[in-house]
Amino acid sequence: MSKKLIIFIALIIWIVPQTVTAQQILLTNGTLLDPSNQSARKQHLLLDDNQIIGRFDEMPENFTGTKIDISGKFVLPGFVDMHTHAFGNRAPNTVTETMGPSTTAQVVLQAGVTGLVDLFGNEQKLFEHRRLQQQGLIGGADIYASLSCLTAPGGHCSQFGKTRTIANEQEAIEHITALAKKQADVIKLVSTVGGKLPSLSPQLLKFAVSQAHAHGLKVIVHIHTLADIESAIAANADAITHLPDDGTISERLAQKLSEHGVVVIPTLACDTDEYEFLFSNTLDAKLAAKVTAPRIIAGYRQKASQMTNEQKRNAKQRTLKYYQSIKHLIAANVPLLSGTDAGNYGTLQGFTLHRELAKFVAAGYSPWQALASATSDSRLFLGKPTDLDAGAQPSVVILNNSPIEDINNTQTIFAVIHRGVYRKIKL
Template identity: 30%
Template sequence: MAPRFSTRVGALAVLVFHAAQGCAHAPTPAAPPSLVVLEGARVFDGEATGGPATVVLEGELIRAVGPRGSLQVPAGAQVVDYSGKTLIPGLILAHGHVGNVSGTELGRRFYTRENITRQLSRYLGYGVTVINSLGMNPPLFYTLRRELNGNTTGADLMGAGPGLGAPMGLPPARGMNLEDDQVMRPETAEAAREAVRDMASKGVDMVKLWVDSMNGAMPRLSPEVYRAAIDEAHRHGLRVAAHIHDLEDARAVVEAGVDVIAHGVRDQPVDDAFIQAMKTRGVWYIPTLNLDEANYIYAEHPAWMDEPFFRAAVDPALQRRFDDPQWRRETLASEGAAKARKAVAVNLENLRTLHQAGVKIGFGTDSGAMPQRIPGFAEHRELELMTQAGLTPAQALRAATRDSAELLGLKSQGSIAPGMVADLVVLDADPAQDIRNTRGIHAVWRRGVQVRGAPSPRPAPP
């Protein structure tokens, strides 16, 4: 299927010409935005790739897209030859985390400007141009969200502020070395409403709920509390995402009005009633397939772990863990690994069922929440896992770009079309033919500026 091209470049060239002429009695105009022409690449339009094409950038926006040779190249434009390459929009991560991890360690002390800036830069190097940090964000989040968005050095930071969990429940503050200010834990419906009002006043993009008892091992957020939180969030025009694991909890939050299921259902197959409720209410489903796989896959040491694309994403301390034979043996023999395998199998099958039924699928990995959920690489592995669940490569890419932009309410990101922000990933080969081709990153463009080549490797661990 050929892309739906636009030929607005002719009008653009005329406007640039007249602006250059100026008038004797007019004020000196500001310098026009820079013009860049990306020539000859195939373009992913949300459905398929087609081309070769011409893409015209003006400043930070895409101004025209058309088949190669159909558009007049504006005089003075910088022309970049991408013949044989493929352009996709920047990936949009609707469920990730920042500031929780450094190397193999977790803790509140890592939620710093320096660490988060570094993590956003790492995401960008892997073609992720927006990350929605879905909870566990202390007060510094609000400042960074305001200051860092729109930059060209890292991904845009969106998020849910601290989020709401049950007292003494998930996420386990002690187990994750989190301080109390990282999660709000209301005990009553009114306290939940007040928590949502506080987050809305400070600036969040979504409200996060943890509704999961870890199979009865921890307190679960009560229906009275999460219903009040959902209602209050909707009063403030905010969508609500719920962390769940089991089908029972997923059913309950959908019935309560939640907008996003933030993890896949992993205890049993989804049923027709749940599917119909998801479709009727228009609820989004983010499977996070890589989440459980990350609990055992690195101990198996698949061949791709030796590839530069993977090793460039891994902190040296984490790489040393992965290379430790004893850690690998103990991990593979653990009860946790066996449970994770079962969860992945159920998650894959439920994604297959829900996608085939027409439920809206978003893109998320939970990367950054734990050391083994590796920012940057996790997103490309998630795309591959989505195709194992039956999505075509193009459908997986659409979920990670256009559809997740819709989930997050981003009207000018997620597509390669006139008027959209020029967040682009240049690939060596067509990912619609093989989703692993997303790993062949040639360059990343951020708001009309080339900011990255291929991901640079980290130093090898001693």
């Protein structure tokens, strides 16, 4: 190596840390909440656009970056939505907002969601927006994606748009290899045995899971019935999403999920919140108005007046059934991850994550456990650092009020830092 080159490299090494220092942010006097170990400590938090640098009891000396005093406020790792669709929000009577992945990623950031897992949309768009984001060309919450939804020909997902279908083992190999090449973050498979649409057979499901695992990819199985849960367990799936429609997850089945290490993304709010959107003050929340257009909220108000008593009774019964399943999962220590299934009725991008947490607490989770479901546990599933320690992602949410005292306080967002960029949120 020439002398000039050595001097040049030394100069670069010397310059780079100086540049990073200029972008550092020091959050002072806040209470740091770490759901991974359920700790609440008053400390200063130092981060840059790459990582959390550290947490300190004493103010670091000679600090020259941006200092933000957050006395009386609470800092959490940014939330991750483990099940979403970048389709935009919709309301009854065909009122819709159209949003692609990059717009959705911008919107949810306002709700403290700094990461989202898209489990089916326009594959090409998802791939492209994620690539642009990874190159730093577009912002928004970190986009993770299954890119496609692997289902039987004519199966669930295919009614919403173009998706990859699997009729046999050869097709499973081809599609999963293609998705692995495109660096899908997870693989989504659909099992809807006993439903109206064709389903992957338990055998093909198992084969597909083994293929995904051979590529080092985790698998989330969309389930519809109790039989689908049994198939997902037998197939060694890493997670199931949704709750069964044909009955309650029994204590025994919950125990079986626990023993096999299968986590559950129940999308409880998606299944139970439409009723509350219609008949409670849920949509009066400031955060709801922040993430969607007034016409979407108006669409729900209109639907409420059209609903019959029988429809109301059915909705209430469904809600009770779902809560019973969740109670058994909690009792069996099955980890729940927060996913909204946003893009569907009864959800709003970003906002519904907060509803999911409140419902987990209503079903028996402690606020700490609910917070972990959207922070440390989700990050663990995605293979990311789970805490607020040095080396973790520089994505945090700052709340005005303590979510440990009242889980609904997750909605009191003061500011969001994503990849080291500070955004004050006006609610």
